[in-house]
Amino acid sequence: MEKSLLCFHCGEACPDHSIAIGDKSFCCHGCKTVFEILNTNELCDYYNIEETPGITPKQDLVSDRFAYLDDETVRQQVLEFSDAKTEKVTFHTPAMHCVSCIWLLEKLHDMDQRIYSSLVNFPRKEVSITYNPAEMKLSETAALISSLGYEPLVSLDTVSKREQSTAEKKLYLKIGLAGFAFGNVMILSFPEYLSRSGAVDPVFKMVFGYLSLVFSLPILIYATKDYYASAWASLKSKTINIDVPVTLGIGMLFFRSAWEILTQTGVGYLDSFTGLVFFLLVGRLFQQKTYEVLSFERDYKSFFPLSITRKINNVEAVVSVSKLKPGDRIVVRNQELIPADSVLLKSDAFIDYSFVSGESNPVAKKAGDFIYAGGRQSGTTIELEVIKEPSQSYLTQLWNNEVFNKPRVSTLNKLANQVSHYFTFGVLAIAIVAALYWFQFDTAKGIKVFTAVLIVACPCALALSSPFALGTALRIFGRQGLYMKNTEAVEALSKINTIVMDKTGTLTEARQEIIEFSGDSLSGIERQMVRSLVHHSTHPLSQKIFQALDIAPSMTIENFEEVSGQGIRGESQGHLLKLGSGKWLGLKPEQIDAEDMKTRVYLSIDGKPKGFFLIANIFRKGLRPLLNDLLKRFKLYLLSGDSEREKPALVNLFGNESDLYFRQTPEEKLAFVSSLQSSGSHVLMVGDGLNDAGALRASEVGIAITDDVSAFSPASDGILTGKNLHLLGTFIRMSKATTQVIVASFVISIIYNVVGVGFAVAGKLSPLVSAILMPASSISVVAFTTFTTTLRARMMKLT
Amino acid sequence: MYVMFILIAFSLAVSLIFLAAYFWSVRSGQFDDKYTPSVRILFDDKGTHKKTETDAESVGNHEENQ
Structure with missing residues (x-):
């Protein structure tokens, strides 16, 4: 009976009956308080939606913990909208986990009348709160949801997320527009498909042609903008990516069609044109699978607290960390991060540097000792004097390294771009030779053949195979706990030959x-x-x-x-x-x-x-089989910030002592990865802490290991849940299998192109042939890549 | 046969209305969260509290887009 005593609110085991209301027992006073809030506001429906849905609220509630939110500079960064009557704020609350959480967080108005409304975005684990600023402070809203067990995570890196969501909105608009044009142009072209030439009333033919042209114009101008930009950027850097032949094909399609319609010499290929753009954009949407909860672009600011208690003349006040100056006295409580390099003034400290250096045991510090920023105090409250500004501290210096300041350019050439290089020149050569041949007999026909070859050779299927194969792999990885930033990262993963691993938090729990x-x-x-x-x-x-x-x-x-x-x-x-x-x-x-x-x-x-x-x-579980597997296929290194005390166990695992490096500083890790790269290696870095941030960024693929994916992890190309580390070898295998699928689909799409070019060179590319060949090739390639990629994953037991 | 032009004009008008509706739905953020609304609609709201929450929300959105 004692064993089955579960908390009515959160379902955790209760020590005894001491905390109870009536027949309902609670594991702690926090849970009891939440129940009381819900009960007095008649919100106990919460418990009917899901059994024991609650979360144990944090125990050590310090009432002024959110006071920094009322600081004017912080407020301006956090608030989304503000005027005299209404303020709107969006909090990230990783604790949100079920339908009941949505219900509860959307009932804030019933708990506190000063809140007008609250709206949850569950995939992002965000709650937007609109409240009356005349009666309620921002810090009080944070304290309210925190008291319900949904600790808000406030960080200032939300700007990039909004940009991402507008980019996605634009893509939706483009797809809608292209789909609209595709459908309408197809209908208008239908009479021409079904009738023999000349059977359609010329007036209809003319009107339908002009209408199609009107529908196609926004596609040419707006929907395909990204392809022009990408092709232009690639030409400027004197390379040819897949978007160059695509742009060439799209442009040819439109202008040849426009010319035919305006001169009344034909009906053009506008149905193919709009359909092509539509498929290409759908491919882009498929490729753009994003994990909204996760952020792959964090720098040290996300890890550091936004505010700190500063002490001036024995008066404590919460200030924003960016305002700290050398000489300030700060107070750091249990489990708080030290935001700047400082000297310890009062009481003994135990600083846990595991996140910064990888050293797994807390270090004891005495008054007068120097403490680096990024350490976490465990134990009593301590007082420190700031020596350097937060942005100048030892750890944050890492972010001044050039790898963080230049945009990341993958050194690995994408498969599709390698192919498109030869492809483009090949197609141009065929088009010119065919045109020269026809010029001997008929100049007009020569021009027609030239454009027809470029049109039909538009590598639509080629351009679609990568997004669909890699996008499928991305989704399969996501289901297994590896969240890759984008499809480029999946492709880069298939090309690595060296793996560098961190120890604390990566190989160990x-x-x-x-x-x-x-x-x-x-x-x-x-x-x-x-x-x-x-x-x-x-x-x-x-x-x-x-x-x-x-x-x-x-x-x-x-x-x-x-x-x-x-x-x-x-x-x-x-x-x-x-x-x-x-x-x-x-x-x-x-x-x-x-x-x-x-x-x-x-x-x-x-x-x-x-x-x-x-x-x-x-x-971590399954480490030995994983390392045995990886050692056979890759060069493996261990870079640990920790001391050598676990070396014998690690030598046993890695087999080779010379590849293990201990007491590595963040800069040394970064330099190590760079030196491997300069000797021609393609490096996968697996790490977890801020001390790995430089190495994660410098490597071709950086994967951050975390036990809680919604917790902060350093900037990386992928986030892997710790419990699935043993699948790392399979993930790399799968990425290789995916590139094989892409190569196979290239072969298929080139066969289609050869057939199409055959028609074109012979001067027989009718709009109907084009309208059948182009979608057929695209759809079959998409079906082939998606199906085979899934099949390969199933063979590796990844689904 | 030229009566077809009226039909075409009419069907175009209808499809343009739908296109406009689609554009509006994307811009107003209906594609931002494709999960939560599906759950929200299933909650019983006991008929007590206001349903104007979404209005206040979209006002906020417009302001913030500026």
């Missing part, structure tokens, strides 16, 4: 550690005493041991003492307990294991050694 006691088995009382002892210490290792021991009532500890960097001691029921390093406990060197690669915390009771707590990182 980020937050999980094994804690076990080895030595004499501890009695119940002894466990209780140890647990009570570590309860007094804020040291991260103490807290880990505290969490690892079973729940037991606390005992009183007397004469507690914490020796910084050594350990803790205290007396309980007449026994002296000491917990700390082996040396401090007075153990002889032979009692301390020489191969001390994991963190050990030794315990002695009344001076008698009892054993030690072992704290070790856990490697």
Whole structure:
């Protein structure tokens, strides 16, 4: 009965019946509060939509946590719309996870009348709140949704997302326009398909022709704009990409048709023209699968807090981080990030640099010590003096490196572009030769043949095969937890030959550690005493041991003492307990294991050694088979910011000691990847932290590993959920298979082109032949690529 | 036979209306979120609270587009 006691709100196990309303038990006061809010506002329908839908609200609610939002500069960046009566803000709330969340977040008005309305965008995990600024502050809206368990993530990188959504809107408009023109022109061309030449009334023919021309004009001017721009950019850089022959074909189609219609010499190929553009744009939409929740373009600003508590003359005020100046005093609480390089002024700190350097154990710092920005304080509240502005700190210097300042150009040539180079010259040569041949007999026919060859050779199918094959692969990857930024990244992944990996958080689980006691088995009382002892210490290792021991009532500890960097001691029921390093406990060197690669915390009771707590990182599941597989196919390196203490285990995994590098700074990682590239390698970087950001950016493909995809991860080409790391080898295989599919579809589309060019050279390309051949080739190539790509994925058990 | 021109003009007018409607729907952001509205419509709103939320929303959108 006790076991099945679940929280009415969030469904987590409740320790006991102590927190309850009537017959409903709650796991914590946070959940109870949410229930009370819902209950008083008659919103308990929430619980009928889904069973135990709630989220445990964060416990350590500091009331002024969102006070920085009321700072005028922050407000202007965060608010979407503001006037005297209405303000609108959109918060990103990653905790949103089910239908009930949508329901609850859209009922904010019922909870607080000062809010006019709230609207959820679930795919983006965003909630837009419109409220009355005369009565409500921005920080209060954030506090309200936070109290419901939806912690808003405020960052300033939302601008790029809006740009992305307008680009998508434009594509929708273009597709609508092209589809409209395609359908209408097709209908107007129909009489011509069905009748023998001359059977259609010339007046109809003329009117239909002019109407088709009117429909086609916006397509020529607006819908295909991107293709012209891309072709022009490619010609300017003296290369030929796939858009060059496409633009050539499209242009020829339109102008030849326009000429035929205006001179009344024919009906033109406008049906083919509009259809072609329509298919091309649909291909582009398919390729543009975006993961709206994810952001692939983050710099350090996204990771840093927006605000910090500054202390001036003992008065604390929340200010925006960008306003910090050297000499300012700041207050950093438990689990907060240090925003600038500073010197510790007050109380001891334990700084967790795992995110910045990859060092997995928190570092103890004393007053007067220098602390780099990016560390996370764990334990008590500390006070610091800022030495450098946030943008000038040691870590953020990495973003001044040139790789971050120049637009990223892939060094890998796209398959389609390689082909289109030969293709374009080939087609031009055929067109000229055929035209020269016909000029001997008939100049007009020569021009007709020349344009017909360019029209029919328009590599529509060729241009569609890559988007559909890669787009399909992109979707398959997404279902397996690898979210690639775009199809180019999928293609680049197929060409890599070197893999560089980070350790902490990439090969090992980020937050999980094994804690076990080895030595004499501890009695119940002894466990209780140890647990009570570590309860007094804020040291991260103490807290880990505290969490690892079973729940037991606390005992009183007397004469507690914490020796910084050594350990803790205290007396309980007449026994002296000491917990700390082996040396401090007075153990002889032979009692301390020489191969001390994991963190050990030794315990002695009344001076008698009892054993030690072992704290070790856990490697992710399936790591050994993955590395065995990758080692056979790629050159593999490990770059860790951590110390060598886990080296033996890693040598065992990687097999070769010389490819393992430890104590790597972020700059060294970046330089390492660059040096590999300059020796001709195509590098895949797999990392997780800010310290990998440079290497992720410099590599051909950078994949960020994260345990929570909606959490922040550094800028990368792909985001992979940690639990699917073992599939990395299969993902690379799949990307290679996809490029094989593309090559096969190129062959098919070239066969179509050869047939079409055959008609054209013979001067027999009638509008009907063109209207059948072009869509048929496009559709069959699309069907072929999508089907074979899915089939290959199924063979690799990826679907 | 020339009566066809009237038919063509009429059918064109209708299709242009639909094209305009489509353009409006894209611009007003109906394609931004293709999931949430499908869920929202299934909530019972117990008839108590206002349904003008979407109006306030689109006003906000227009302002912000400027």
